[in-house]
Amino acid sequence: MQKQFSPSRPCRVEDVPHWDSETDVVIVGFGAAGSCAAIEARRAGAEVTIFEVAAAAGGSAALSGGEVYVGGSGGTSAQRAAGFEDSTEDLFKYLMMAGGPGADEARVRVYAENAEAHFRWLQEQGVPYKGSYLPGKWLEPLTDDTLVWSGSEQAWPFSAAAKPAPRGHTAQHDGWSAGKVLMEKLCGRAEALGAAVHYSSRALTLIVGKGNEVVGLVVRIDGEPRYVRARRGVVLAAGGFIANRDMVARYAPGALTCDTQVSAGNDDGSGIRMGISVGGAAIHMDQFFATVPYFPPESLVKGIFVNQSGSRFINEDAYHGRIAHYVLRQPGGHAWLLVDEGIFGRPMIHRDMTIAAVGESWDEVEQELGMPEGALVHTVEEFNRLALEGRDPYFHKSADWLRPLTKPPFAALSYCKGDLPSHAFTLGGLATRTEGEVLNADGEVIPGLYAAGRCACGLPRWGEGYSSGMSLGDSTFFGRMAGRRAAGR
Numbered sequence: 001m002q003k004q005f006s007p008s009r010p011c012r013v014e015d016v017p018h019w020d021s022e023t024d025v026v027i028v029g030f031g032a033a034g035s036c037a038a039i040e041a042r043r044a045g046a047e048v049t050i051f052e053v054a055a056a057a058g059g060s061a062a063l064s065g066g067e068v069y070v071g072g073s074g075g076t077s078a079q080r081a082a083g084f085e086d087s088t089e090d091l092f093k094y095l096m097m098a099g100g101p102g103a104d105e106a107r108v109r110v111y112a113e114n115a116e117a118h119f120r121w122l123q124e125q126g127v128p129y130k131g132s133y134l135p136g137k138w139l140e141p142l143t144d145d146t147l148v149w150s151g152s153e154q155a156w157p158f159s160a161a162a163k164p165a166p167r168g169h170t171a172q173h174d175g176w177s178a179g180k181v182l183m184e185k186l187c188g189r190a191e192a193l194g195a196a197v198h199y200s201s202r203a204l205t206l207i208v209g210k211g212n213e214v215v216g217l218v219v220r221i222d223g224e225p226r227y228v229r230a231r232r233g234v235v236l237a238a239g240g241f242i243a244n245r246d247m248v249a250r251y252a253p254g255a256l257t258c259d260t261q262v263s264a265g266n267d268d269g270s271g272i273r274m275g276i277s278v279g280g281a282a283i284h285m286d287q288f289f290a291t292v293p294y295f296p297p298e299s300l301v302k303g304i305f306v307n308q309s310g311s312r313f314i315n316e317d318a319y320h321g322r323i324a325h326y327v328l329r330q331p332g333g334h335a336w337l338l339v340d341e342g343i344f345g346r347p348m349i350h351r352d353m354t355i356a357a358v359g360e361s362w363d364e365v366e367q368e369l370g371m372p373e374g375a376l377v378h379t380v381e382e383f384n385r386l387a388l389e390g391r392d393p394y395f396h397k398s399a400d401w402l403r404p405l406t407k408p409p410f411a412a413l414s415y416c417k418g419d420l421p422s423h424a425f426t427l428g429g430l431a432t433r434t435e436g437e438v439l440n441a442d443g444e445v446i447p448g449l450y451a452a453g454r455c456a457c458g459l460p461r462w463g464e465g466y467s468s469g470m471s472l473g474d475s476t477f478f479g480r481m482a483g484r485r486a487a488g489r
Contacts, residue, residue, distance in 0.1 A: 005204035005225065007273035011218050013209040019216075022229035023049040023196070025486045026217050027237055028203045028271055030187060031059020032475035033453025034237035037436075037483030038190035039125065046232060046487035050190070051201040051219050053238075053266050058183035060239055060264040060425070060454075061472060065140030066178030067150055068476060069469030071167040073116035078147040078169060082133035086165040088112050093162035094153060098470070100462025102284055107434050111459060111477060118477050119169060126185040128172040137298040139320065139349070140468065144172045151467025155318040156396035168469045182472070206234060206274050206449070214278060214448035233448045233486035235436065237479060240426035240454035241269030242288070251285035251428065257328050257417065258290050258424035267425065271455040275430040278449060279440040284461040285428030289471075290324040292415055292422045294337060297345040302403045304383055305415070308334040310366065310375030312383070315395040321466045324422060333417030336369065338362075338380065342407040350421065354414040365410050380405060427466070429457040436482025450486050452479040 005011065025041045027034045030052035041048045052059075070076055072091035079086050092112035096103045123129060134145035141148055150168025152158045171178040171185075191197060198221060207216035207227065216229045241247040242261045247269045249256060261267070276282055295301055304312055305323070307330040314326040316337075327335045336356055339345075347353060357368035366376035384404035386392060392402060414420065429451065431439045436450040452458070458474035460466050 003225070005218055007205055007270040008277050010206045010208045010277050013207055013215055016207060016227045018227065019229045020226040021049070022231060023047045024230070024232045025483065026051070026228055026230040026234045028217065028234065029059060029237035029239060029453070030057045030197060031237065031239065031453060032061035032183065032186070032472055033455070033479030033482070034059070034235070035183070035186040035190045036476045036479035037235045037237060037452060037486070038195040039186070039193060040480045040483035041487040042190070042193040042195055044484055044487035048195040049228065050195055050197045051203055051217070052197060052199050053202045054264065055200050057187035057197070058180065060262070060267060061475065062180045062183040063177065063264055064179035064472060065176060065468060066171040066173065066182045067140060067148070067168040067469035067472060068119065068122065069150065069167050069467055069473040070115040070119040070169055071165055072112050075165070076116050076119045076169065078129065078131045078133065079165060081131055082147055084165045086167070087163070090162040090165065091115060091167070094158055095459060097158055097161055098151070098462065098465035098467060099459060100465050102461055107459060110434050114477070115473070122476065125189045127182055129169065130172045133166070137295055137301055139293055139296070140176055140178070141170050142175060144174045146170055146172065150469050152319040152322055154398060156315055186476070203238065203270065203274070206278055208278055212278055212446060214446065230448065232489045233450055235482050235486055236271040236275055236430070236449070236451040236455045237453045238271030238455050239263070239267035240429065241267060241272060242425045243267045244269040248426070252288050252426055254286070254328070255288040255290065255424040255426065258422040260421050260423040262289070262423050262425040267454065271451070272429055275438050275449065275451055275455070278446055280438045280446055280449065281431040281441045283428060283431045283457045287427040287461055287463050288424050289321055289427060289460070289463055289466045290328060290422055290424045291321045292324045292327055292420055293320055293349040294323070294347050294415065295320065296348050299343040299345055300337065300339065300347065301401050302343045303337045303339040304405070305335055305337055306376065306379060308332055308371065310371045310379050312379060312395060315392065315397040317398050317401045319467055322464050325464050327415050328422065335415040336412040337415060338405060338410070338412055340405040340407045340410050343403065344411060354419040355411055356414040356416070357412040359410055360408045362410055365412055369412055426454065427457070427460050427463065429455050432456045434478070434481060435485040436478060437485065448489070450482040452482040
């Protein structure tokens with residue numbers, strides 16, 4: 001009978017019948033973090049073997065918009081060409097706010113100080129960037145342009161703390177999903193440098209020796225368990241856990257309200273579970289990215305969100321993921337975006353969205369939505385009065401997006417639960433040092449074990465502060481750090 005393995009139970013080295021193979025550095029997962037870990041480990045002279053559960057490289061990153069969130073040091077070449085100066089301190093302040101109450105200052109500092117150089121490193125690996133700037137509010141470029149506003153940089157409260165600059169840098173690709181270009185180049189570079197890659201290979205469990213040191217990995221290939229010795233270390237880069245419903249229910253139940261997983265399907269939490277099995281601490285496991293895309297067209301940003309009591313609850317010019325968290329937690333799951341004829345449009349991603357109410361007056365819309373008498377009318381009248389003055393004292397929406405809603409007919413676009421698909425992926429993961437070493441609950445290093453990407457809890461660790469490109473920026477940069485550290489052990 002074949003022995004049963006579980007990511008939650010490590011294999012002791014004394015139970016290893018034989019070593020099927022050995023290498024310096026074992027990497028679990030061949031996505032953004034795994035590919036960059038492999039590149040740096042190979043450049044440091046280490047022998048590298050990668051095990052990828054899918055039949056192809058790229059992971060969930062290959063399905064993404066391909067944006068990396070970088071800046072600082074006066075600005076990247078793309079920022080400077082577009083006339084934006086971006087100081088390291090402004091990038092640092094923004095990332096600290098975006099990280100929320102649990103932001104890791106040391107991690108943010110090292111990233112802010114090296115983000116511009118990291119962008120140049122990506123270019124050196126062959127990732128193409130046109131270098132041009134695309135103004136306006138976009139989920140991701142529909143063109144092959146590079147630079148976009150990809151977060152809440154221009155929105156309160158972030159704009160009050162750090163000078164805004166666009167920091168989303170997208171690989172050159174016509175249309176959405178530039179992540180496939182990014183990952184083709186990074187994975188191709190890792191293989192060109194000599195990393196050995198095994199596809200359709202599922203990591204089963206870690207192998208530990210004396211002092212709980214991680215010394216290898218059990219992996220299933222062609223239906224058989226193989227024992228792989230790692231002379232220097234194992235890097236976990238197997239993604240988050242959004243595809244594991246039991247883990248989501250246990251750790252991040254709020255994400256269950258979202259209909260769609262942002263995942264290639266293999267973000268099952270097995271890497272995180274393997275880290276926990278040898279004493280690794282998992283942190284911020286309740287946090288997740290979410291979105292209910294409501295633009296483009298960007299004219300909709302001039303509308304106002306209200307809940308079932310007819311009250312506003314967020315400045316609508318913030319990042320769509322931040323707004324999603326506020327939308328999803330409204331009482332009864334009810335939220336609507338109010339628009340008038342002057343700004344009406346159907347969101348590009350969900351053109352068949354529900355129009356919950358239409359009227360020649362806001363009183364008619366209020367009645368059709370079944371709101372308390374006068375509540376919605378009062379909200380809109382007050383918003384219109386202040387918008388004419390260029391002010392939003394309650395929610396601090398930028399004057400650029402303030403416009404009275406006075407041109408009939410008026411409408412309420414439904415963002416109620418069940419009417420519009422929402423999307424999510426997890427942000428929590430293993431606690432690590434900035435160079436990738438996995439830590440236990442006492443903050444001590446677990447020898448031989450490293451993690452990066454969504455297996456680790458990195459820069460993005462607060463759903464309300466997320467910006468597009470943070471996950472890829474974090475995964476590629478700290479994947480490099482983990483690979484280099486493991487190779488030098």
